[in-house]
Amino acid sequence: MAEGQVIDGIYFNEVIEDAGLDEGTKKLTPEKIERVINDVLKGETGARLKTYVDTCIHCGLCSNACHYYLSRDKDPTYSPAGKVKQTMWEMIKKKGRVSPTFMKRASQIASTQCCVCMRCAMYCPFGIDIAYIMSVVRRICHLLGITPLYIQDTAHSHAVTMNQMWVKNDEWPDTLQWQEDEAREEIPTTRIPLEKEGADIMYSVIGPEPKFLAQLLYQAAIIFEVAGLSWTMPATPGWDNSDMAMYTMDSEIMGRVKRVHFETARRLRVKKIVMGECGHAFRSVYDRGNRWLGWKMHPFYIEHAIEFYYNLLKSGKIKIAKKYEEPVTLHDPCNVMRGRGLYEMARYVVSEMCADFRDMQPNREHNYCCCAGGGVINCGPPYKMTRMLGNRVKAEQIAATGAKVVIAPCHNCHSGLEDIVSHYKLGTHVKFISDILYEVMEKPGAV
Amino acid sequence: MHGLYNFVRGPLAWVAFILFFGGILYRLISMLLGARKKDGVVFDYFSLYYGLRSIFHWIIPFANRNSRQRPIFTIVTFAFHICLLAVPILLLAHIILWDESFNISWWNLPDSIADIMAIIVVACCGYFLWRRLTQPEVKFVTFASDYVILAIVAAPFITGFLAYHQWFGYKFMLILHMLSGEVMLAAIPFTRLGHMFYSPFTRAYMGSEFGSVRHAKDW
Known part of the structure; x- marks a missing residue:
């Protein structure tokens, strides 16, 4: 990674080789960029974006919210408003007439220099949702085919397999069975109930758990077993609650993935969905997927692992034998x-x-x-x-x-x-x- | 000069007030209609309770973390906004004009206090200017229009102060004062000064999302 260069008149605070951006940018034409930006600005956004842009008084008070800005010795190109300046303000001002290099930089900013963590929304006196503005930039980049390569591959995996990690349909139950076997070595009654219709809880996890963190499935099985809960996991696609398509703003794929997840829970007739310790998956199920599918709130109670453990400890279903000593x-x-x-x-x-x-x-x-x-x-x-x-x-x-x-x-x-x-x-x-x-x-x- | 005075005091004042109120109304209605069309989510998740909860935490100084982290800015911005709103509305000379024209009047600030408040507004504008010129995170997001907006806001207070103290020719300064005030009124709905009427909506929407969906604080 090289620092700070001007390329084709656009300032890049980091210069990084990424085939997704480099090759994608080569295929862009000014006409295509102008059309896509205006399609999104006129067709997919409206009063919210306009009001945010018109209300921002350029005060810079959002800066201290951003970990990039603070960590980069207060370089203003990393400040939240600074990132909007280098992307959305310019697109609106130029009515979409921006260069391919500008778009490459915009994609770099929105996809890799903003975590859409929404901390800045809590520091803007007006509550301007800068994460939303960055998501709109990502949406434009997605439609232009300039998304960073690795996350694009993950979005492809979602599209093809309905999970994040190209896990095949037979690998999933196979992994569960393996972890169940392991867990039964410890507590012989342990089961990972597959496809149990009418269970109280559907437990869903993200693709990386079966792929390379299988011990988490083991631990979950032990926790469910000790707590004596009625639970199940699906054997079909729909077991994965993660969603990188949400972050590439490939909203159509996000919607498909979330629909499968909800419909699987519906098919299993569970009362609630408990989700493993994942944040973005929770955002996609709790906050984004439901909206895309047209539900104000969810057809099931959505419980993150934190709330789940809280309830288990509070109700005494799980008891602590000896507290963890290390700080x-x-x-x-x-x-x-x-x-x-x-x-x-x-x-x-x-x-x-x-x-x-x-x-x-x-x-x-x-x-x-x-x-x-x-x-x-x-x-x-x-x-x-x-x-x-x-x-x-x-x-x-x-x-x-x-x-x-x-x-x-x-x-x-x-x-x-x-x-x-x-x-x-x-x-x-x-x-x-x-x-x-x-x-x-x-x-x-x-x- | 007298003809100009009458023009600025009469028809131009009407134009300014019509642009101000009409402009705000137009901008708000088009925002709400636009939101209906494309951003229904704003209405679906809107909550009066959480919206007001958020607004209160941001219109009370030091009630949110950002304002506690920047005590000087907080004091300046609250002093600025309070004086900016209070002086034009509560100045005796302005109330007399309302009384003469429409036979309505209300409580007024003592002139000496209003005088100090006008100085505070101008001094705060100076502080904002200094921030824009020297603080990298502000300078980076500053456009020429930001300086123009600052000048539009400072001008009525500078000219008003000078007119009150009858420096540089009272009548001339008075005309400048009325003109600059009218420019500011007319500019509010059509520039970023519009945060005056937009911000309660953006704040309340964020407060609603944080309160009723995210169950978290936004201050």
């Missing part, structure tokens, strides 16, 4: 904190499990983003340094707690923080809640 801190993922307000529940769960809990500053809805979310980590290796240099504040935040373990109840946060921890040599481990819960809970029936 821990908690990372508040944007999509379940700013997105669902689960911060007090998360603190209850962590305090029940751990003897030494140290909060980060700032915390709860004001927590800094992990810099992996919003699809940024899914843009792949070319952007690793974008994430590392773009989130020094997170490393400082973690280091200041002196904790040995960071609990991150979100997959993207988890992976992003692992990179941060190793890049800044913090010497901390990153864990899911379920990693610790599984370790410290009472397990009657275990052999």
Whole structure:
């Protein structure tokens, strides 16, 4: 990654090779760009975008909200309003008559230098939703075929397989069976009930769990077994609740993926959907997919793992045998904190499990983003340094707690923080809640 | 000069007020109709309770984290907006004009206080100008139009102050004062000064989303 260059009259604060952007840009013509921008501005957006743009007084007060801006020594090209200036303001001002290089830069900004974490919406005095504006930029880039390569591949996987990781239809139940076998070594009565119609709960996870984090399925099975719950997982597509198409703004694919997920729960006649420790998946099911499909709220109760564990601990269905000793801190993922307000529940769960809990500053809805979310980590290796240099504040935040373990109840946060921890040599481990819960809970029936 | 004075005080004032009220009405109606057409989501998730909750946290100084992090800016911006609204409405000279024209009047600020408040407005404009010129994150998002807007806002207060103290020719300054006030009124609905009437809507919508869907605070 090279820093700061002017290419074709457009300033790039980072110069990165990405085949998706480089090759996509070559195929652009000014006419196509103008048509697509105006199609989106006139056809897909309206008063909301216009009001946001007309209301912004260019005060710069949103800057301090952004982890990129703070971590990049307050470089204004990373400030929220600065990113809008380099993208949407210019598109509107020029009525879509912008160059292919401009669009490449716009895609870089919207897809890799903004995590759509919505922290800036909480710092704008007018509540202007800059994440929404960046999503519109992503939508334009998607329609122009200039989305970063890796996340585009993930969106393709969603389109083809209805899961994020090209997991084949036979690999999924196979993995569940394998983890069930493993779990039965520990508690012989454990089952992962597949296709059990009329169960209370459908448990859904994201593609990476069967792909390379299968132990999380094992842990979940143990937790469900000990709590004595009526639950099931689907054997068909619809088991994956993740959605990178939401982040590429391929809304049509997002809608298909979410419909399959909801319809699977409907077919299984469950009362609620419990989702694993993932943030973006929760956003897609709880906040975005339902809207695209035309539901104001959901046809099922949607419960994130944090709320699920909270209820289990609160009701005594899961009891703690011995508290976790090492000092821990908690990372508040944007999509379940700013997105669902689960911060007090998360603190209850962590305090029940751990003897030494140290909060980060700032915390709860004001927590800094992990810099992996919003699809940024899914843009792949070319952007690793974008994430590392773009989130020094997170490393400082973690280091200041002196904790040995960071609990991150979100997959993207988890992976992003692992990179941060190793890049800044913090010497901390990153864990899911379920990693610790599984370790410290009472397990009657275990052999 | 007298003819010009009458023109500025009479027909032009009408034009300015019509543009101001008519413009705001037009912008708000077109925003709401536009939102109906393409952004139905705004109405679906709108909540009066959470909208007001959010507005209160942002119109009370230091009731939100951003304002606590920037105490100087917070004091300046609240002083600025309070004086900006209070002086034109509560100035004795303005009330006399209303009384003469329409036979209505209300409580007025003592002139000495209004004088200080006018100075505060101009000083705050100076602070905003300084921010735009020197602070990188503000400078980067500043356009020429931002300076014009700042000048439009400062001008009626500068000229009003000078007219009150009868410097540089009272009549001349008074005409300039009325003209600049009329320019500002007419500009509000059609420039970013429109945040005056847009911001309660954007704030309330964000408050609604955060309150009723996200169950989180937005301040």
